[in-house]
Amino acid sequence: MQKFNTKNIVSKFDFTEYQASRAGSDNLDVLNPYNNELILSLTSDSLATTAEKIDRMDLYRKNETNLSITDRGYLLEKWYLKIMENKNSLGELIVLEQGKPLSEAISEVEYGGAFIKWYSEEGRRIKGDLLESPYLEREFLVRRQPVGLVATITPWNFPLAMFARKASAALAAGCSVITKPAEDTPLTTLAMLSLAREIGLKKEILDVVIVPRSRVSDIGKLLCTNKKISKISFTGSTTVGKQLVLQGAGNLQKFSLELGGNAPFIIREDCDLNLACDELILSKFRNAGQTCVCANRIFVNSRILNDFLPLFLDKVRTIKTGPGLDADAQMGPLINEEAATRYRALISDLRKSGANFVYQNEKSERGLIFAPTVAIASTTDTRAFYEEIFGPLAVIYKFESDEQAIKHSNATNYGLASYLFTDCRHAIKKYTKLLDFGIVCVNAGTFSNSVAPFGGLKESGMGREGGSYGLEEFLETKFISIK
Ligand code: SIN
Numbered sequence: 001m002q003k004f005n006t007k008n009i010v011s012k013f014d015f016t017e018y019q020a021s022r023a024g025s026d027n028l029d030v031l032n033p034y035n036n037e038l039i040l041s042l043t044s045d046s047l048a049t050t051a052e053k054i055d056r057m058d059l060y061r062k063n064e065t066n067l068s069i070t071d072r073g074y075l076l077e078k079w080y081l082k083i084m085e086n087k088n089s090l091g092e093l094i095v096l097e098q099g100k101p102l103s104e105a106i107s108e109v110e111y112g113g114a115f116i117k118w119y120s121e122e123g124r125r126i127k128g129d130l131l132e133s134p135y136l137e138r139e140f141l142v143r144r145q146p147v148g149l150v151a152t153i154t155p156w157n158f159p160l161a162m163f164a165r166k167a168s169a170a171l172a173a174g175c176s177v178i179t180k181p182a183e184d185t186p187l188t189t190l191a192m193l194s195l196a197r198e199i200g201l202k203k204e205i206l207d208v209v210i211v212p213r214s215r216v217s218d219i220g221k222l223l224c225t226n227k228k229i230s231k232i233s234f235t236g237s238t239t240v241g242k243q244l245v246l247q248g249a250g251n252l253q254k255f256s257l258e259l260g261g262n263a264p265f266i267i268r269e270d271c272d273l274n275l276a277c278d279e280l281i282l283s284k285f286r287n288a289g290q291t292c293v294c295a296n297r298i299f300v301n302s303r304i305l306n307d308f309l310p311l312f313l314d315k316v317r318t319i320k321t322g323p324g325l326d327a328d329a330q331m332g333p334l335i336n337e338e339a340a341t342r343y344r345a346l347i348s349d350l351r352k353s354g355a356n357f358v359y360q361n362e363k364s365e366r367g368l369i370f371a372p373t374v375a376i377a378s379t380t381d382t383r384a385f386y387e388e389i390f391g392p393l394a395v396i397y398k399f400e401s402d403e404q405a406i407k408h409s410n411a412t413n414y415g416l417a418s419y420l421f422t423d424c425r426h427a428i429k430k431y432t433k434l435l436d437f438g439i440v441c442v443n444a445g446t447f448s449n450s451v452a453p454f455g456g457l458k459e460s461g462m463g464r465e466g467g468s469y470g471l472e473e474f475l476e477t478k479f480i481s482i483k
Pocket of ligand 1: 157158235290291292293448454
């Protein structure tokens, strides 16, 4: 712990543009979720300065000062290399403001960086069409062009990766990006921007708005209603996603939305149980259970519950909680007091429903750090069944048949990720077809990757991020008929 000190970590990046020199009610105070200490106080953007930034970026686009596809690829590649050079420092900064263990934070930098690298190459593969026109005197062309100025609104659970995933695809498509980081974790974005400036990515193409909690909804509304913004790419809760869509409805704003999840994690009787338990630990407790793709409802075939439980609990017992910068910490704090209050309410609702709490080591709890907790549900009529848990609580439901597992899995408004553990080829075919989720992950507890489409069905959102699918989100199709 000793070698990590807040000042040292912060001093590795240039925050001068936003660093507040004195206290102010409009400042955004960034706190360490482990000990509630102030990391940095930032000056914030007003509605007026946000609108000025949008105007400046729009003007730059109109002046035809856009970059060629080669330049965009080159800048993204340089940005990627800069990020990799600073991988450890960025990881430490993520831990400081977000709380996850350092190894996870460094993996996040690599994961986010992989998108920038991938899109640095993929941009050059955007292509249009020359169609066979039905008229001799006419030529039909199809051009794929950037949607324009994009606003990205990113979450606190993966402050680097979600910004990188959106911004790199948009920049590769030829868009400019104004980004609004989460109020809990703006420093990672500012650090990424300071590296972007070092390699020559200009403000007119990639900029940020720093928003204090008191102005979040006003600035969100401004971004959705400003006609110079052509698209909003948002990752966050379904509730906020719906609000943004309503706000943007007046000018038919375009949206890509990565919203909540309620992932079923189905363990059939014929799987490698040890593997299933290892992967469940990863899926459930990564980032202290604060991911949209965390195992939220664990369905275990009743015939193997007695084999599964001791194996799983033995692995849960080994999880060490602590400050993310501690070398042996595997699980850090929840993000803030509001999240903790919601999480406590969810646990108490589950208790009232008669669930059997089979593991909870309260001694390892401190501040916003919660112990990994395991419960066997007695009913599906609980908040934990219908809501995203967003905390280190594993809730197990027994099932008797494939039909029941599929029915219960789909009994949710969400449709982001789902997991299946089985060695049966027929079961894989059946489940992958019938599960109503944008992602079905078989025999593994993680899947996120820069080349693959990430996104959900139903109220988990619209659009995809990652791979060529992610690039599509930032392109328009123009049909050109020439006589
Ligand atoms: C999320 O939880 O929002 C993203 C998780 C991922 O990309 O793996």
